[in-house]
Amino acid sequence: MFDHILSILIFFPAVAAVFGFMIHKDSMRTYGVAVAAIEFALSLMLWYAFDSSVSGMQLMESLPLVPSFGINYTLGVDGISLFIIILSAFFTLLGIGALTDTPNVKYMIITLLFLQMTMAGVFAALDAIVFYVFWELSLVPMLYIIGAWGGPLRIYASIKFFLYTFAGSLVMLVGMLFMAYFYYQATGHWSFALLDWYRLILPENIQLWLFAAFFLGFAIKVPMFPFHTWLPYAHGQAPTIGSVILAAILLKMGTYAFVRFSLPLFPDASAFFMIPIAILAIIMVIYTAMVAYAQKDIKQVVAYSSISHMGIIILGTFALNVEGISGSIFLMLGHGVVAGALFMLVGVIYDRRHTKLMSEFGGLAHVMPRYATIFGIMMMASVGLPLTINFVGEFLSLLGFYQQSHILTLLAGTGIIVGAIYMLAAYKKAFFGDVTNEKNKNLPDINKKELFGLIPLVVVAIWLGVYPKPVLEPINNSVEAVVQLMHNKAQTTLAKERIPDLSKPKVMVMKKTEIEEEVH
């Protein structure tokens, strides 16, 4: 019965969205919550059907689309993509449930359901063109959400968001076409299937160029320094729900694509570019943390802190070993939960005061104790307090990269400390002290609808911080397979050195080098 669960998961929200046009706008919210709840239940069924002891692709489906050109509608999940799919369904549910009074709520919910389709599609696609289709299609609903419900600069922000990503992905498309052409040259028939591409070993110089083409598409999406300039605008102008989905899921597409495409397809190039990318990631961590400290607008603080954490994810991914990559994938989930929750929390106060400037607040802990508590928990999770979800991911990511370079990891560690400083400072400014502003004296505390969105996130943030095993284990299994594949495919000595061989026990390798040192 689980044969087509991935297709159902992708197309159910889209079909529901089309039917949504028929529903009266007063009943639309209930309909949206119901559809999103079914979608979330489906994603949990996917987890149930998933065999976490298997490392490869599962629940695969395939349907020829343009067979003469090697394009097939191929889907599948492994431990890497499974939890991001669940997370996206989770956030669609919470987002629609906690949606505050929005003009045109009907169109908003339809757009969100379409967005859910594209998100599930990106993470389940195993064919480069199908991946690309959903990847590009996800821009359209987000463009509409920012452009139609955003702040005063919404049109500028939405166009910047669209064009930036669109331009990057087109270069990536050329890279994909080259990849398919090399596959054609090697085997005599066209294929865009990812699993076919995995078997292809390319010469190093070609890998470097293709890596660059894919990198441009992914790095803009993440967004990595120096391509990050669209994100503060998008977050600044987007409505709360837009920021939540953008930070929690859409940005993860970029980091996920690094793990899915760049690493296994181009192991030599990944090893070659490891240090430059790590330096970019560290600039991203430290620079955006400092920028965040200078912000007056609390949403911008969260936005820049979100970029800063994405830096750690990139660092973990390019550690090229099991700890680093598993950690970065776990951090993607953690960051999704935490950043999504923080944006929701900012939305709560924005709805009450229609301002996001921290100078307007102060002493909110006296007026809104429950709000301050949840904000406090999430802020602690964001700075990576042990026993919260982000700690696991950040620790593993840094541990992974520590094996590649001590100094760079230390630098990234300072970034995390700066992160703690600005988050705590922001929290202090907004929540502690006396209530100075008259307008803040009678703010109502958090209401039921908002609690519906936030409580599950708090639970997840603490649960996975205390006991990450059920999620971490399937991730680890799949990552081991990826790393082993990368090691087997690697040709240069640099890559062989940097990517560990898992088929041999690690201790043996250590001893061998020691003996060699003694001999020389």
Add this chain to the structure above:
Amino acid sequence: MLSPINVSIESLNLMTLAPMLIPVIGALLILVVDIAKVNLHKSLYVVLSLLFLAMDFGAVIASSGLFMSDGTLTGGFDIMLIDGLAILAELIIVGASMLFIPLAMTHKRFHEFSYPEFFALFLFMIAGFQFMVSTDNLIMIFVGLETSSLALYTLIAMHNREKSFEAALKYFTMGALAAGFFSFGAMIFYALTGSVEINKIALVLAANGYADMGFVLVGIAFFLAAFGFKLSLIPFHTWAPDVYEGASAAMAGYMSIVPKIAGFVVAMRFFEFLVHSNVVWLQMMLYAVVVVTMTASNMWALVQTDVKRMLAYSSISHAGFVMAAILIGTTQANSALFLYWILFSFTNLGSFSMLWMSRQKHLAEHQSSDHSYDKFAGMIKTAPVAALIMGLFMLSLAGVPPFALFWGKLYMISSAVTSGYTVLALIMALNSAIAGYYYLKLIVYMFMKEPVIENGGEIYVTNATLALKTIIGIAAVGTIFAFIVINPLLDFITAFVYNSGY
């Protein structure tokens, strides 16, 4: 004393002429009907034209069956050449015409459709295009070109507005210049090789190893200029935006598709052997023309304030994009050209029809032109379905997957990648990104701005009739569900192009 000429009827192979003769007979019939009884309603002529076009389409399909079994056909003193290219082009020409002609059934009364001559000229024009694509004789190409162009000038002028006269006259002058260039080019090649048939020209030139390179290049330059005018390639594009603006929106959409595919097929026949004979100058000229046409027209489109002019520049840009196929010259590229153009005709005809549907008789005060951007502001609030369909066409034109044009772009860029034109592939991709901006601009106006004045949405459907809605529906369905038919379409096109030796 001349000996009597003996020609057997079989060798003339009159069947090859059948598809072109059907619209000619139809046109004559329409004229006869007009003589017999005046003041008939336009719907009669629309249906008559549609009938003859359907028969024409059937005849082309019949000859495609013959091509599949017997290969390339020749006939009419070896002037007619029915190969895969001819059949594909004729299918596009007749198919797009069948989508165009119901657009005459507008709600508001427009001047040109009350004349039966409009429909007669229209059918003559189609016959002209068909002659143009199904021959490799330069004289026959010229005859077809002129027949169709002269008819087209008149059709534009019949719209009966000041700007239409300007457009027709401009088009006529430029077209005459292009015809002059064409005949000069043909003259040079005739002088060099003693033949007006493209395949014989190719053979003679190859036999003497391109000894008279200078003259060949002069001839090529003339031809490139002539095709440049027809295909609106930069720097010969200057007529296009004005003519599109002057012509009715439906006619502009038609002009962006049908005359161009005829031009592309002729250009493909003519440049194919030259590109493969390593005439370096030609490759450089073509490369420059392709890149400049794509990029510069995109830049101009960015700054337009009128949607129709924007679409005019956008179709110039698409023409440049497709011209890259002729530069690349592989079977994959030539197939990509046809695939792209079939998908493009659905999307582009659809978006021009949307403009046509919203054509007002009198301009509102805040509007500076027929289809200014602010006319479409806030369209989602007043006419949501129309806004969604228009947005769909814009996304497809921008190349957002999975809509129609994405697959054309995909295959076209892939053909550049496969034949080693890496830089060209990147330029094509980045141009699509630039183009994204101006298509997005219309989407921004429709979905994210407030209406300029309260209009209740009627102005977007001023002309809507069942016929128009059907055509737009067909175009929209073709745009959304293109991904289902890509595979059979691609197989069909590739087989035809490959078996014609291109």
